[in-house]
Amino acid sequence: xxxxxxxxxxxxxxxxxxxxISACTMTGGPGNIYPAVAPVPAGSELLSFTAPxxxxxxxxxxxxxxxxxxxxxxxxxxxxxxxAEVFSAEASSYGYGAQGGDRHVLEFSRxxxxxxxxxxxxxxxxxxxxxxxxxxxxxxxxxxxPFERKDTGQSCFGFHAEFNSxxxxxxxxxxxHLFGYYCAPKGTKLxxxxxxxxxxxxxIAGVTRRAPAAVTERPFQQLKNDAQLVxxxxxxxxxxxxxxxxxxxxxxRIYSDRLGGSxxxx
Numbered sequence: 001x002x003x004x005x006x007x008x009x010x011x012x013x014x015x016x017x018x019x020x021i022s023a024c025t026m027t028g029g030p031g032n033i034y035p036a037v038a039p040v041p042a043g044s045e046l047l048s049f050t051a052p053x054x055x056x057x058x059x060x061x062x063x064x065x066x067x068x069x070x071x072x073x074x075x076x077x078x079x080x081x082x083x084a085e086v087f088s089a090e091a092s093s094y095g096y097g098a099q100g101g102d103r104h105v106l107e108f109s110r111x112x113x114x115x116x117x118x119x120x121x122x123x124x125x126x127x128x129x130x131x132x133x134x135x136x137x138x139x140x141x142x143x144x145x146p147f148e149r150k151d152t153g154q155s156c157f158g159f160h161a162e163f164n165s166x167x168x169x170x171x172x173x174x175x176x177h178l179f180g181y182y183c184a185p186k187g188t189k190l191x192x193x194x195x196x197x198x199x200x201x202x203x204i205a206g207v208t209r210r211a212p213a214a215v216t217e218r219p220f221q222q223l224k225n226d227a228q229l230v231x232x233x234x235x236x237x238x239x240x241x242x243x244x245x246x247x248x249x250x251x252x253r254i255y256s257d258r259l260g261g262s263x264x265x266x
Contacts, residue, residue, distance in 0.1 A: 032067065033065060033066055033067045033220065033221070033222055034066070034222060035064070035065075035066040035225075035248070036064070036065065036066075036222070036223035036224065036225035037062050037063070037064045037223070037225055037226060037229055037230045037233070037247075037248060038062070038063060038223040038224055038225065038226050038229065039061070039062065039063075039226060039229060040061050040062065040063045040072065041214070041218075043212060043214035043215075044214045044215055044218055045058070045061065045072075045074070045205070046063075046072045046088060046204050046205045046206070046215065047061075047072050047074040047086050047088055047202070047203070047204060047205075048202075048203045048205075048209075049074070049076050049084050049086060049180075049182070049201055049202050049203075050201035050203075051082075051084065051182055051184075051198040051201045052082070052184060052185065052188065052198070053078040053079050053080050053082030053184060053185035053188070054076045054077070054078040054082050054083075054084055054182075055076065055077065055078045058074045058075060058076055059075045059076065059077050059237065059242075060073075060074070060075040060232060060233065060237055060242070060243075061073065061074045061075070062226075062229050062230070062232075062233050062247070063223070064223075064247075064248035065092070065220065065223055066092075067092065068091065068092050068104050068252040069089055069090065069091055069092050069106065069251060069252050070089070070090050070092050070220075071087065071088065071089045071090075071247075071248050071249065072087070072088050073085070073086070073087050073233055073244065073247055074086050075237070075242050075243075078185070079185055080184075080185025080186045080187065080188070081152055081154060081183070081185060081186050082182075082183060082184060082185045083182075083183045083242065084180060084181060084182040084183070085119060085121075085180050085181060085242060085243075085244070086178070086179075086180035086202060087178070087179055087180060087244065087247070087249075088176075088177070088178045088204055089106055089108070089176070089177045089178075089249060089251055090106075090164075090175060090176050091104055091105055091106055091166075091175035091176070091252070092220065103254055103255065104252050104253060104254050104255065105166045105169050105171075105173025105174060105175055105252075105253055105255060106173065106174055106175060106176070106177055106251040106252065106253070107173065107251055107252070107253040108162070108174075108177050108249070108251050110160070110179075111133070111143075111160070112133050112143045112144065112145040112158050112159065112160040112179070113129070113133070113145055113158070115158060115160045115179035115180075116145065116147070116158040116181060118179075118244055118246055119181065119242075119243070119244055120235070120236045120239075120240050120241070120242065120243045120244060120245060121181075121236070121240070121241060121242060122181075123245075124240055125150075126149050126150050126151050127147045127148070127149065127150070127156075128147060128148045128149075128150050129145070129146075129147045130146065130147070130148070131145075131146045132145075133145040134192070136195075136196050136199065138196065138199065138200045139200055139202070139203070139208040140161040140163055140178065140202075140207075140208065141161055141162075141163060142159050142160065142161045142199055143159065143160050143161075144157050144158070144159050144195050144196070144199060145157060145158045145159075146190070146195065149183055152183075152186060153186065154183040154184060154185075154186055154188075155183070155184050155188060155189050155190040156181055156182060156183035156184065156190070157181065157182060157190060157195045157198075157199075158179070158180070158181040159178075159179060159180060159181065159182075159199050159202070160177075160178070160179040161176075161177070161178045161179070162174040162176065162177050162178075163176050163178075164176040168255075169255045170255075171255070173253060173255065176207070177251070178202070178204065180202070182198050182199070184198075230247075233247045234247060
């Protein structure tokens, strides 16, 4: 059964699809970029996460691209059952691009708890919430929500950040969203300070840390869709213990037929 969230995201994608060919024609890009999910080439990873117990190498990683947005998903694991998943989306720097004055933003009005419910692990009813969410302005403007894994007793928290507001969009949309969670090794209790320290270990190449040449010089090009990778991210590895069935998320909202200099109203 298709989830209501998936229907919303796919509807948003369909709304933008009609603009794809004209977008490429107007910007002189490399031609229509068809939606596809593929492995991330070594050295081109955007997401990294340094936190107690996590290994620096991701267990599973995938990227998604189309004419309007770029996404990356990464799963990290380590000692004592430590686990983290992170998702990043950006209104694409190809075509109309991010940074304002373009024609599209990411439509994603979700609380931190809403983002946790997108993860397969969260949908399995394994998250017990206690304390309220709180804000932290670190490398990015985060909201953090503490929780505990019922099955393992691990101390965890979810996080969500929206940034790079598009000044031309009258609904104040954002070009970037980042969300995920971190569960510390068994027996480690996360207090507020430990959560803040951990979330500041999340980095996006080119945003919170210097991007290597492999990222900055990489052209926006057609990916070859990897159906097996899509299935692996959707079901998780092992199934239900990670992953996000809604991946990729279709978040683009077209807000104007005029480029720049407008208030974004139709």
